[in-house]
Amino acid sequence: MASTQTRWSQAEAADPADFRGRLLAALASSITEVGYRDTTVADIVRRAKTSRRTFYAHFASREECLIALIHDFNTRMIARIAAAVDGAAPWETQVRQAIHAWIAYSEEERALTLCWIRETAALGDSVRHLKRDTTESFAAMIQTLCDTAEWRAVSGGKTVSRQMAIILVGGLTELTATTVESGRPLTDIAEAAAQAAIVLLRTLPD
Structure with missing residues (x-):
């Protein structure tokens, strides 16, 4: 499996000029190697083989860089799940x-997943x-x-509310985070997560 840097470099920086x-x-x-708290702007610049001036031309701070990274990370996850x-x-x-798509992506990027959640x-x-x-993006996904003919046929026309979707997102993110923190493989939670989602969706209010 490719390293985190290789995956993100291929996807985000195919053009060497894409600073x-x-x-x-x-x-x-x-983040994968030492964690976000121990990462400095100097570390980012050194790994990117560029300068502080270039960094601050794109991001006002380390936090702003993290926001951009997590935004891109979650956009990829949503696309992976939808596909x-x-x-x-x-x-x-x-x-x-x-x-299973959520689990697979989170397993590939355990450190980034935990950084995002915690x-x-x-x-x-x-x-x-x-x-x-x-949260809103995952809830909308x-x-x-769930807005399909198959779903409407079995749900009697019920729709998944924003509130119900947020409950699903919140439960899954917390289960994912605690599993990563325990050092266990995320495949351990796949069946429990699927069963919980199925039960919740079966009991949608009228």
């Missing part, structure tokens, strides 16, 4: 496909909007995935 991408790849690499779900499959299969929450007002926007 923003190189900086994001460097931050991702540093994994077959809208024509039985709805329980679709739930499992979505959960570190950004501890940064306070400077990234509060990131947590809110990320769930609502979209």
